[in-house]
Amino acid sequence: MTDPVTVLGISGSPRRHGNTETLLDAVLEGTREAGADVEKIVLRSLAYTPCRGCNVCHKTGVCIIEDDLTEIFDKIAAADVLIIASPIYSMGITAETKGLIDRAQYLWARKFILKTLYFTTEQTRRHKGIFVSTAGLGWGNVFDAAFPAITAFFNTTGFEYWDNVIANDLDRYGGIAGHPTALAAGREKGREVVALIRKMQAREGTET
Amino acid sequence: MTIDVLAFATSPRRRGNSETLLDWMLDAMKEEGAAVEKIVVPEVDIRPCRGCNACAKLNRCIQRDYMDYVHDRIVEADCIILASPIYCMGLTAQAKVLVDRAQVFCTRKYVLRLPVVPPERKGKRVGVFLSTAGQNWDHVFDAAIPSVKCFFNVIDVRDKDIRYLMVNNVDEKGAIACHPTARADAAALAGEVAAYLQEVGVA
Numbered sequence: 138m139t140d141p142v143t144v145l146g147i148s149g150s151p152r153r154h155g156n157t158e159t160l161l162d163a164v165l166e167g168t169r170e171a172g173a174d175v176e177k178i179v180l181r182s183l184a185y186t187p188c189r190g191c192n193v194c195h196k197t198g199v200c201i202i203e204d205d206l207t208e209i210f211d212k213i214a215a216a217d218v219l220i221i222a223s224p225i226y227s228m229g230i231t232a233e234t235k236g237l238i239d240r241a242q243y244l245w246a247r248k249f250i251l252k253t254l255y256f257t258t259e260q261t262r263r264h265k266g267i268f269v270s271t272a273g274l275g276w277g278n279v280f281d282a283a284f285p286a287i288t289a290f291f292n293t294t295g296f297e298y299w300d301n302v303i304a305n306d307l308d309r310y311g312g313i314a315g316h317p318t319a320l321a322a323g324r325e326k327g328r329e330v331v332a333l334i335r336k337m338q339a340r341e342g343t344e345t
Numbered sequence: 346m347t348i349d350v351l352a353f354a355t356s357p358r359r360r361g362n363s364e365t366l367l368d369w370m371l372d373a374m375k376e377e378g379a380a381v382e383k384i385v386v387p388e389v390d391i392r393p394c395r396g397c398n399a400c401a402k403l404n405r406c407i408q409r410d411y412m413d414y415v416h417d418r419i420v421e422a423d424c425i426i427l428a429s430p431i432y433c434m435g436l437t438a439q440a441k442v443l444v445d446r447a448q449v450f451c452t453r454k455y456v457l458r459l460p461v462v463p464p465e466r467k468g469k470r471v472g473v474f475l476s477t478a479g480q481n482w483d484h485v486f487d488a489a490i491p492s493v494k495c496f497f498n499v500i501d502v503r504d505k506d507i508r509y510l511m512v513n514n515v516d517e518k519g520a521i522a523c524h525p526t527a528r529a530d531a532a533a534l535a536g537e538v539a540a541y542l543q544e545v546g547v548a
Binding site: 150151152155187188189190191192224226227228229230231232233235236238239241242278281282283284285286288289290293 | 356357358361393394395396397430432433434435436437438439441442444445447448451487488489490491492494495496499517518
């Protein structure tokens with residue numbers, strides 16, 4: 138028997154059940170079909186403050202703020218697959234999503250200042266990160282400025298930035314439901330990531 | 346006429362590197378005779394955009410908070426300065442709140458097709474992005490810039506009227522004071538902006 142694959146989806150959209158959350162739901166549905174334990178968190182329903190830039194974590198490795206995000210970071214640490222979902226607002230991720238990402242500073246401090254946290258290559262490979270995003274504009278570059286912050290977040294939390302599930306031009310399609318392929322592709326991506334982790338678990342099982 | 350400067354300090358850390366860079370520029374603007382207002386974004390009540398899109402119909406935001414005042418000041422100002430440190434390769438969450446709330450200008454301009462500033466003031470506004478980063482990478486500011494351009498575009502500052510002063514490799518509080526050129530660069534930028542605004546007839 139292998140351990141269940143745990144999937145954590147985090148929606149950073151201020152709008153409930155909008156395009157981004159719907160696309161996230163499709164990916165989560167795919168992971169559920171593949172047998173994963175799935176949890177979805179909606180940032181707008183949580184109470185949290187952004188990073189205060191106090192740098193206390195640079196000395197202690199612990200954030201001085203205790204709020205709803207404290208538990209979220211425990212859940213992130215326990216997940217096999219982390220899916221971060223944010224629509225594009227003003228060419229970037231939402232303020233809510235950035236609020237979560239900036240709070241990971243204490244992990245960055247543990248890794249690079251205190252050197253008390255280290256993810257091996259194998260460990261990182263076993264933890265897959267997916268970025269889900271939608272944009273109203275059709276520009277090919279509309280997601281580009283979002284990627285670096287997402288890359289930083291997956292690096293800091295020990296996930297391999299495995300893939301994007303993104304759909305632009307939604308103003309023209311009249312929303313995600315009108316997009317010809319996005320939802321089906323998202324579901325498929327969800328099935329695929331769980332299958333991949335199962336395969337890695339099985340390989341580890343035969344090696345030990 | 347006096348040059349009206351509206352500045353946003355968006356770092357959660359008071360009097361840190363990005364705010365120091367901003368203060369240097371504002372001091373120099375005052376010496377040029379400008380009227381200067383600094384808003385410390387983390388200390389005022391500006392809530393995130395709800396993504397409700399009501400502004401596309403109402404031509405105003407449904408939220409009543411300090412952004413009501415900021416909205417009017419953004420329309421009035423001749424020079425708008427956004428100062429943000431780089432956190433995780435982007436603007437701070439606090440700066441992004443302000444940028445996202447400019448959605449009301451975006452819908453006014455591109456959905457409702459209404460003017461943001463009166464026609465006679467078009468092309469007579471300057472935007473400035475001041476930033477600091479702890480990392481020494483040259484590309485550390487790259488992912489912040491599209492959101493900055495977006496912000497200035499929707500508030501009717503032309504792309505060619507945006508100025509950038511971005512200082513990397515300043516991490517600890519106060520590090521910018523040891524930077525060889527930052528202070529002089531901020532003063533020079535203030536002089537250039539004031540001269541430009543005078544040339545186009547603002548003051």
